[in-house]
Amino acid sequence: xxxxxxxxxxxxxxxxxxxxxxxxxxxxxxxxxxxxxxxxxxxxxxxxxxxxxxxxxxxxxxxxxxxxxxxxxxxxxxxxxxxxxxxxxxxxxxxxxxxxxxxxxxxxxxxxxxxxxxxxxxxxxxxxxxxxxxxxxxxxxxxxxxxxxxxxxxxxxxxxxxxxxxxxxxxxxxxxxxxxxxxxxxxxxxxxxxxxxxxxxxxxxxxxxxxxxxxxxxxxxxxxxxxxxxxxxxxxxxxxxxxxxxxxxxxxxxxxxxxxxxxxxxxxxxxxxxxxxxxxxxxxxxxxxxx
Amino acid sequence: xxxxxxxxxxxxxxxxxxxxxxxxxxxxxxxxxxxxxxxxxxxxxxxxxxxxxxxxxxxxxxxxxxxxxxxxxxxxxxxxxxxxxxxxxxxxxxxxxxxxxxxxxxxxxxxxxxxxxxxxxxxxxxxxxxxxxxxxxxxxxxxxxxxxxxxxxxxxxxxxxxxxxxxxxxxxxxxxxxxxxxxxxxxxxxxxxxxxxxxxxxxxxxxxxxxxxxxxxxxxxxxxxxxxxxxxxxxxx
Numbered sequence: 253x254x255x256x257x258x259x260x261x262x263x264x265x266x267x268x269x270x271x272x273x274x275x276x277x278x279x280x281x282x283x284x285x286x287x288x289x290x291x292x293x294x295x296x297x298x299x300x301x302x303x304x305x306x307x308x309x310x311x312x313x314x315x316x317x318x319x320x321x322x323x324x325x326x327x328x329x330x331x332x333x334x335x336x337x338x339x340x341x342x343x344x345x346x347x348x349x350x351x352x353x354x355x356x357x358x359x360x361x362x363x364x365x366x367x368x369x370x371x372x373x374x375x376x377x378x379x380x381x382x383x384x385x386x387x388x389x390x391x392x393x394x395x396x397x398x399x400x401x402x403x404x405x406x407x408x409x410x411x412x413x414x415x416x417x418x419x420x421x422x423x424x425x426x427x428x429x430x431x432x433x434x435x436x437x438x439x440x441x442x443x444x445x446x447x448x449x450x451x452x453x454x455x456x457x458x459x460x461x462x463x464x465x466x467x468x469x470x471x472x473x474x475x476x477x478x479x480x481x482x483x484x485x486x487x488x489x490x491x492x493x494x495x496x497x498x499x500x501x502x503x504x505x506x507x508x509x510x511x512x513x514x515x516x517x518x519x520x521x522x523x524x525x526x527x528x529x530x531x532x533x534x535x536x537x538x539x540x541x542x543x
Numbered sequence: 544x545x546x547x548x549x550x551x552x553x554x555x556x557x558x559x560x561x562x563x564x565x566x567x568x569x570x571x572x573x574x575x576x577x578x579x580x581x582x583x584x585x586x587x588x589x590x591x592x593x594x595x596x597x598x599x600x601x602x603x604x605x606x607x608x609x610x611x612x613x614x615x616x617x618x619x620x621x622x623x624x625x626x627x628x629x630x631x632x633x634x635x636x637x638x639x640x641x642x643x644x645x646x647x648x649x650x651x652x653x654x655x656x657x658x659x660x661x662x663x664x665x666x667x668x669x670x671x672x673x674x675x676x677x678x679x680x681x682x683x684x685x686x687x688x689x690x691x692x693x694x695x696x697x698x699x700x701x702x703x704x705x706x707x708x709x710x711x712x713x714x715x716x717x718x719x720x721x722x723x724x725x726x727x728x729x730x731x732x733x734x735x736x737x738x739x740x741x742x743x744x745x746x747x748x749x750x751x752x753x754x755x756x757x758x759x760x761x762x763x764x765x766x767x768x769x770x771x772x773x774x775x776x777x778x779x780x
Contacts, residue, residue: 284740314774331599359629361555418644418645418647418648421641421644421645422648424634424636424637424638425634425636425645427636428634428635428636428637429634431595431630432619432634433596433634433645434594434595434615434617434620434631434650435593435620435625435626435628435691435694436615436620436625436645436649436651436690436691436693436694437617437621437648437649437694438617438645438648439615439617439618440617475706480688484747496755
């Protein structure tokens with residue numbers, strides 16, 4: 253393998269981290285604010301992909317424009333799901349939300365199977381999928397760059413929201429002490445619903461951008477959940493920049509593993525995840541929302 | 544009509560009853576002290592009034608003319624009741640000024656602004672951007688009081704603010720309450736220190752095993768009366 257190939261491999265690996273970061277950011281936010289481990293997170297990403305597909309079946313528009321519909325719809329869905337269901341199962345028993353979200357995961361997969369069949373699908377974004385830019389001898393895909401840029405924007409926006417706005421203050425305070433925020437007029441359950449809406453908005457972006465990059469079918473949700481979990485844990489819980497870097501580390505490990513042997517792709521990622529857990533159990537950048 | 548009227552308040556933790564039919568009222572601008580030994584139910588009483596503890600019943604629980612039994616703490620605080628909780632319970636990921644500013648979430652305008660809190664506690668001005676976890680106990684207590692004041696309360700509940708603080712800090716804290724009362728806020732102060740309670744309060748309620756065993760004007764009660772009620776026996780020496 254030449255030096256050019258190695259550099260190209262590393263760049264591809266880092267850029268894939270953008271998509272992984274989008275998978276993981278919603279999970280990081282929801283866990284950070286309300287300690288909810290959403291086992292259906294990956295399946296909601298797949299729901300967003302199918303939502304994008306459904307929009308394109310009705311409206312002949314570009315997938316990126318479909319985001320203008322899918323993101324608000326998913327955010328509203330997340331808000332209502334939190335108010336109507338998740339808020340009822342949050343409490344001192346951590347198993348209740350785990351069981352509920354596991355059940356939702358199973359339901360989503362079966363409903364998608366019944367509705368869309370097991371056929372693999374993909375959204376077409378046109379020329380951008382195959383376009384590339386040349387940097388010296390290295391050719392880099394435009395679409396991965398675009399996805400990575402979106403991940404950077406989303407991460408920066410969430411970081412700004414959390415640390416520079418009154419809403420962000422309320423989100424962090426609720427994460428710190430969900431009971432005592434009440435004494436300053438903050439409604440904990442409403443804050444949870446807002447956090448969920450934001451997370452589902454990011455899930456929507458992740459789902460549609462994933463659907464352009466790779467084939468999808470109703471069964472791939474748990475795989476996305478695993479990627480999201482590993483990225484969050486590697487980066488450090490609650491830190492969005494940490495999540496982005498964790499996602500890049502994970503995707504880089506997978507790319508290197510795949511270059512050695514395609515069969516090693518996933519195992520290389522898991523190996524790095526286990527190594528980080530062993531050496532730095534709090535993750536690489538544990539600037540947590542909750543301290 | 545009183546600012547706060549509590550009639551026959553009972554509070555529970557599962558099957559365990561912690562408060563037994565407490566009657567209590569607070570007039571506008573008044574300061575009352577609730578005293579009692581550890582486990583007497585003082586904190587539970589405050590938490591039940593504010594709505595932080597929801598496992599309670601009462602014949603009447605009204606604040607500023609509104610029945611508040613069914614309201615959550617977030618709604619009660621919007622009506623003008625706030626709390627300085629035991630142990631301070633500051634938001635650890637927020638710095639000093641953020642802990643103060645979040646008090647504005649109650650949506651109540653009035654005398655208290657960040658600038659006025661700095662005037663009350665000048666030490667906080669220089670610490671504005673410091674994480675609250677890096678503050679001393681006394682400084683943290685100032686932030687906790689400031690946070691509650693930022694909601695511009697009509698009634699401020701203070702739960703054992705002297706706990707774990709040096710006597711000089713406690714004195715300065717109670718000194719600052721004079722300014723709070725000048726601005727018209729009523730107060731309920733939970734204290735274990737009888738002298739402190741007598742010095743600050745207009746009226747005293749003494750709680751033992753979840754029930755009011757003595758109440759009256761602070762000036763008319765003697766230390767012996769209080770000690771007898773406090774410990775459930777006569778004071779000797």
